[in-house]
Amino acid sequence: MAKEDQGLAIGIDLGTTYSCVAVWREHHSRVHIIHNDQGNNTTPSSVAFTDQERLIGDAAKNQAATNPQNTVFDAKRLIGRKYSDPVVQKDMMLWPFKVVAGANDKPMITLNYKGEEKQFCAEEISSMVLVKMREIAEAYLETKVKNAVVTVPAYFNDSQRKSTIDAGTIAGLNIMRIINEPTAAAIAYGLDRRMNCVGERNIFIFDLGGGTFDVSILTIKGKIFEVKATAGNTHLGGEDIDNRMLNYFVEKIKKEKKEDISGNPRALRRLRSACERPKRTLSLAVTASIEVDGLSNGIDFRSSITRARFEEINMELFNQCMETVDRCLADAKMHKCSIHDVVLVGGSSRIPKVQELLKDFFEGKDLCKSINPDEAVAYGAAVQGALLSEGIKNVPDMVLLDVTPLSLGKHVLGDIMSVMIPRNTTIPVKRTKEYLTVADDQSCVKIQVYEGERTRASDNNLLGSFMLSGFPPAPRGHRFDVCFAIDENGILSVSAKENTTGISNKIIITNDNERLSTEEINRMIQEADDYQAEDMKFLRKAKARNKIDDYAYKLKNALKNENFSSKLFSEDREKISSAITKATELIDGDQQEEEIDVFEDHLEELINVFKRFVGKSD
Numbered sequence: 001m002a003k004e005d006q007g008l009a010i011g012i013d014l015g016t017t018y019s020c021v022a023v024w025r026e027h028h029s030r031v032h033i034i035h036n037d038q039g040n041n042t043t044p045s046s047v048a049f050t051d052q053e054r055l056i057g058d059a060a061k062n063q064a065a066t067n068p069q070n071t072v073f074d075a076k077r078l079i080g081r082k083y084s085d086p087v088v089q090k091d092m093m094l095w096p097f098k099v100v101a102g103a104n105d106k107p108m109i110t111l112n113y114k115g116e117e118k119q120f121c122a123e124e125i126s127s128m129v130l131v132k133m134r135e136i137a138e139a140y141l142e143t144k145v146k147n148a149v150v151t152v153p154a155y156f157n158d159s160q161r162k163s164t165i166d167a168g169t170i171a172g173l174n175i176m177r178i179i180n181e182p183t184a185a186a187i188a189y190g191l192d193r194r195m196n197c198v199g200e201r202n203i204f205i206f207d208l209g210g211g212t213f214d215v216s217i218l219t220i221k222g223k224i225f226e227v228k229a230t231a232g233n234t235h236l237g238g239e240d241i242d243n244r245m246l247n248y249f250v251e252k253i254k255k256e257k258k259e260d261i262s263g264n265p266r267a268l269r270r271l272r273s274a275c276e277r278p279k280r281t282l283s284l285a286v287t288a289s290i291e292v293d294g295l296s297n298g299i300d301f302r303s304s305i306t307r308a309r310f311e312e313i314n315m316e317l318f319n320q321c322m323e324t325v326d327r328c329l330a331d332a333k334m335h336k337c338s339i340h341d342v343v344l345v346g347g348s349s350r351i352p353k354v355q356e357l358l359k360d361f362f363e364g365k366d367l368c369k370s371i372n373p374d375e376a377v378a379y380g381a382a383v384q385g386a387l388l389s390e391g392i393k394n395v396p397d398m399v400l401l402d403v404t405p406l407s408l409g410k411h412v413l414g415d416i417m418s419v420m421i422p423r424n425t426t427i428p429v430k431r432t433k434e435y436l437t438v439a440d441d442q443s444c445v446k447i448q449v450y451e452g453e454r455t456r457a458s459d460n461n462l463l464g465s466f467m468l469s470g471f472p473p474a475p476r477g478h479r480f481d482v483c484f485a486i487d488e489n490g491i492l493s494v495s496a497k498e499n500t501t502g503i504s505n506k507i508i509i510t511n512d513n514e515r516l517s518t519e520e521i522n523r524m525i526q527e528a529d530d531y532q533a534e535d536m537k538f539l540r541k542a543k544a545r546n547k548i549d550d551y552a553y554k555l556k557n558a559l560k561n562e563n564f565s566s567k568l569f570s571e572d573r574e575k576i577s578s579a580i581t582k583a584t585e586l587i588d589g590d591q592q593e594e595e596i597d598v599f600e601d602h603l604e605e606l607i608n609v610f611k612r613f614v615g616k617s618d
């Protein structure tokens with residue numbers, strides 16, 4: 001990994017349950033989905049903490065059942081949200097890990113790491129997943145990676161987008177652009193099919209992933225990819241389906257085994273993760289079985305579920321998906337007949353019932369499944385990354401026009417939301433509107449910026465506010481201008497100006513209360529480095545320990561051999577024995593206590609003893 005940073009931006013799909021990384025390969029003129037160290041193209045977005053080490057990805061997910069309280073998944077559900085947010089409160093009930101309210105109502109994940117209580121915010125956990133994705137890309141590209149394009153659900157608000165950028169910064173990445181997941185999927189699909197694209201094509205993207213549901217309508221005309229509308233549900237995806245299955249089996253256990261496991265987080269966690277496999281099986285078969293040994297109070301749980309029952313318990317969720325599909329078409333003022341292609345994205349779009357409902361909705365239209373639904377988003381992000389990277393050749397010639405997912409506006413008299421930029425407006429965008437003072441001789445106005453679709457401003461999400469003061473005395477109805485501008489990342493800045501005096505003021509909506517300060521980010525970057533150093537140290541120690549174990553074993557065997565042993569002077573036998581004893585003490589002792597040097601020094605000593613008395617080191 002010694003080569004120079006090429007500056008090429010990788011594409012990362014930072015998913016709620018799984019993440020995926022991809023890169024544009026200049027020589028092949030195509031995207032490459034990068035597999036992780038386990039050979040998988042997607043990596044669980046899980047981070048676990050144990051008494052000894054920190055684990056990320058597959059390693060974290062694999063041990064989740066035995067260490068549920070300290071295995072974090074779903075950090076994306078917390079990012080940019082407040083602790084008191086009803087969505088967070090509801091999610092918390094299902095998580096085996098603890099979340100508490102931190103400063104400014106920020107949710108903090110509380111865990112035990114190396115015997116000590118630690119608190120992490122969602123950005124930190126997400127940054128750990130991003131580091132893992134960066135490392136996966138670095139191993140493949142054999143070069144350091146700095147730049148990335150990261151995707152977020154279309155309905156992520158300003159604060160959630162900025163928090164995702166913060167997570168990238170903590171991970172040591174330069175996030176060149178945040179793009180919407182369905183848009184990324186549309187790029188992937190559009191590029192795949194562009195050869196056959198004649199004239200204008202309207203594409204409907206249906207993305208049902210692990211934690212979120214997004215739909216969007218996109219028009220491709222020549223090299224222009226324009227998102228027309230997006231809609232989504234913050235809480236609809238494979239995990240919710242797993243939870244429905246979990247509840248079903250919890251009830252079944254209650255009825256059949258007379259055991260209530262609902263207050264047993266470990267059992268719930270184990271059962272929930274066990275539900276994922278039969279769920280996947282049911283996409284292929286009409287029945288699936290589930291087995292969890294020693295679930296609770298010695299109960300070995302074995303059961304099965306039919307596809308019909310699975311569909312029944314999840315029908316409400318599937319119907320919600322279809323309502324969103326309908327809403328998106330209405331927003332885009334399009335009839336379903338004008339959709340040329342329906343594209344499936346996200347692992348949960350493999351569910352046959354979902355496909356059936358969608359096909360019926362689009363009056364029997366065949367669904368496009370040509371791109372792996374788990375990889376489409378990272379694929380599109382990688383294309384966008386290449387487009388933004390300097391000096392990269394053979395990148396497809398395309399222009400991406402995205403839309404804003406929520407309406408943005410300001411509070412006016414009577415708690416009314418005066419919309420400046422309606423949702424689904426193409427970004428970047430800049431809109432200026434004239435407003436009037438409401439009182440005679442009013443010297444200042446307060447600009448309160450909201451996002452949301454409700455008519456009453458206070459029912460929407462307050463993004464920030466600022467004062468414009470220094471107005472000249474004037475009767476009510478004095479004019480001033482307010483300007484809203486959204487950049488390519490979907491990030492908003494608002495300014496206001498009084499024209500006769502020229503006084504002005506502005507804010508870039510930073511959601512200061514929820515966002516991390518520069519100091520906090522710097523501290524977290526430092527801590528991220530520390531954690532990485534600790535991980536490396538752990539690995540070095542574990543390797544030394546295993547080698548010590550190995551040499552001690554070989555030396556013990558050598559001593560047992562009469563032929564060898566009888567030829568030794570007694571002081572040499574002593575030396576060997578004492579080296580073995582020390583090795584055993586080190587291996588059996590509290591390894592956290594001992595410094596790495598102690599292990600490595602003793603390993604060296606053992607190797608010397610071995611070389612001197614037994615033979616060559618191997």
Ligand code: AMP
Pocket residue numbers: 015016017018042208209210211237238239276279280281283345346347348349350351373374
């Ligand atoms: P994604 O975030 O797009 O990778 O989607 C992950 C979600 O898709 C997880 O909840 C998986 O359990 C789910 N999933 C993956 N494959 C299947 C399948 N064959 N049938 C049903 N759900 C699946």
